[in-house]
Amino acid sequence: MSNPSLEPEILISRLSHRPRHLLRAMITITSPPQSPDSTLADRVWTNRVSSLTSLDRLPPEIMSTLLDMLDIQSISRFARVSFRGDTFVQSHRAYRDLVAFAPQVLLALGRVGLIDLHSVAELHTALRTERCATCIEYGAFLFLPTCERxxxxxxxxxxxxxxxxxxxxxxxxxxxxxxxxxxxxxxxxxxxxxxxxxxxxxxxxxxxxxxxxxxxxxxxxxxxxxxxxxxxxxxxxxxxxxxxxxxxxxxxxxxxxxxxxxxxxxxxxxxxxxxxxxxFSSLSKSGRVEDGLWCRGCEVTLRQYDSLRLPRDVLATVVPPNCEPQRVLLGLERRAWSKESFLDHIKHCYGARQLVPELATGND
Ligand SMILES: [Zn+2]
Ligand SMILES: [Zn+2]
Known part of the structure; x- marks a missing residue:
C-alpha cells in the first residue's frame, strides 16, 4: 500500500523551500505591474486610428511572425496604433505569456535600459525553456543582457x-x-x-x-x-x-x-x-508554470558538514574525489530544481532522508 507521506505534493511541501537570501541576491521587483500596459517603462502613446491600413491585408501567420520580431516596447506601441492592432497583440501567444508569467522581467528590462534589446520571440523561447543555457541543470533565473536562462x-x-x-x-x-x-x-x-x-x-x-x-x-x-x-x-x-x-x-x-x-x-x-x-518562471508545453524548488535536505547536509557532523562515508558519496566539499555542498544548497528533477533528487539526497526517514524505506 502506498505511503501517503510519500505523495509528490506532500514531499514537495515538506522538503522544498524558497531561500530568501538567494532570491534577494538578484534583482527583485516588489510591486509587479497590474496590467500589460504598466509593464513598460517607456511608453509612447499614439493616437488611435481605426485600421492598420496595409498591415490589415497581411495573413495572420505573417502578422504573428512580425510581432515575434518586435521587442516588448515596440509591440506595446503597435497595440496602440489601432483597435485592430491591439486585438492582434492581445491574441499573440508569446506576448500574452510574457505579460502573464514574467511581468517582473519586463519591468526589470525597462528599468535597466534594455527593454528594446530582445525580441518577443527570444524572451518567449527563454520562458518556454527549463534548462540553463550553459549547463544541464534547471535554470531558475534570466540573465537580462543576453536573454539566457x-x-x-x-x-x-x-x-x-x-x-x-x-x-x-x-x-x-x-x-x-x-x-x-x-x-x-x-x-x-x-x-x-x-x-x-x-x-x-x-x-x-x-x-x-x-x-x-x-x-x-x-x-x-x-x-x-x-x-x-x-x-x-x-x-x-x-x-x-x-x-x-x-x-x-x-x-x-x-x-x-x-x-x-x-x-x-x-x-x-x-x-x-x-x-x-x-x-524567471518557466512555462512547459503543457502550460505548467514552475518557479524552481530548493532542497531543504541539501541545506541540512551543508549544515552538518559545516559543524563537522557529516559522516565521512556520506561525504564520500556526495562529493566526488578532486572536488572541494564546501563548493559542492554549497552549490547543491543553492541549486533550484524543476518539480520532476526535485522528486528524483530527493530519492538520493542524504539530508532529505534525514528529514523524511520514510524516503529511505520507500525507495529501498
Ligand atoms: Zn547552469
Ligand atoms: Zn537535496
Whole structure:
C-alpha cells in the first residue's frame, strides 16, 4: 500500500523551500505591474486610428511572425496604433505569456535600459525553456543582457554571465572610449545584491562581458591579439588573472553536472553578482508554470558538514574525489530544481532522508 507521506505534493511541501537570501541576491521587483500596459517603462502613446491600413491585408501567420520580431516596447506601441492592432497583440501567444508569467522581467528590462534589446520571440523561447543555457541543470533565473536562462552555479562561474564597469571592459578587452559607445549600457537598479547583500554603487552603469568580449574580438582581430591587448593593459598579476578568466572560454557541460567536476582554481570575485539576473518562471508545453524548488535536505547536509557532523562515508558519496566539499555542498544548497528533477533528487539526497526517514524505506 502506498505511503501517503510519500505523495509528490506532500514531499514537495515538506522538503522544498524558497531561500530568501538567494532570491534577494538578484534583482527583485516588489510591486509587479497590474496590467500589460504598466509593464513598460517607456511608453509612447499614439493616437488611435481605426485600421492598420496595409498591415490589415497581411495573413495572420505573417502578422504573428512580425510581432515575434518586435521587442516588448515596440509591440506595446503597435497595440496602440489601432483597435485592430491591439486585438492582434492581445491574441499573440508569446506576448500574452510574457505579460502573464514574467511581468517582473519586463519591468526589470525597462528599468535597466534594455527593454528594446530582445525580441518577443527570444524572451518567449527563454520562458518556454527549463534548462540553463550553459549547463544541464534547471535554470531558475534570466540573465537580462543576453536573454539566457541560467542557474546559480553558472552565474557564479561562467564569465559570460558577468557584468563589468566600462573602464574594466576597456582594460580586459582592448577597447577604446569610442568602442565602448557600441556596447549597450546597463543601468543598475538601486538595491542590495549578492549573498552578502552589498548595496550597488549609485548611478552605476555596466556592460556585459559577453558583448565586450565579442566586440574585443572584432576590434583586435583574433583571440590571440585580444589576449595580447589585455596583457599590455594589465600590469599586476591580479589583473592578469582576472583578464584571463574573463577572456577564457566558459566551461561547457558535455552532459555532466558542472558542480561535480574538479574545481577550476580560484574564480575572481564578481563585484556585480546578481545585478543583471532575476528569478524567471518557466512555462512547459503543457502550460505548467514552475518557479524552481530548493532542497531543504541539501541545506541540512551543508549544515552538518559545516559543524563537522557529516559522516565521512556520506561525504564520500556526495562529493566526488578532486572536488572541494564546501563548493559542492554549497552549490547543491543553492541549486533550484524543476518539480520532476526535485522528486528524483530527493530519492538520493542524504539530508532529505534525514528529514523524511520514510524516503529511505520507500525507495529501498
Ligand atoms: Zn547552469
Ligand atoms: Zn537535496
Amino acid at each position: 541560467c542557474c546559480w552555479e553558472c552565474l557564479r562561474y561562467n564569465p559570460s554571465l558577468r557584468m563589468l564597469l566600462p573602464k574594466e571592459a576597456k582594460r580586459y578587452f582592448g577597447l577604446s572610449e569610442r568602442h565602448l559607445q557600441r556596447l549597450r549600457t546597463f543601468y543598475v537598479i538601486p538595491g542590495k545584491y549578492g549573498i552578502s547583500a552589498n548595496p550597488a554603487p549609485e548611478h552605476c552603469r555596466l556592460v556585459s562581458v559577453k558583448a565586450a568580449r565579442a566586440l574585443g574580438l572584432v576590434v583586435q582581430g583574433s583571440a590571440e591579439k585580444l589576449a595580447h591587448a589585455m596583457a599590455r593593459r594589465c600590469k599586476s598579476t591580479r589583473l592578469l588573472v582576472k583578464g584571463r578568466y574573463l577572456q577564457g572560454e566558459p566551461a561547457v557541460s558535455q552532459g555532466q553536472d558542472l558542480l561535480l567536476l574538479p574545481s577550476q582554481g580560484n574564480i575572481p570575485t564578481d563585484n556585480f553578482f546578481g545585478v543583471a539576473s532575476i528569478l
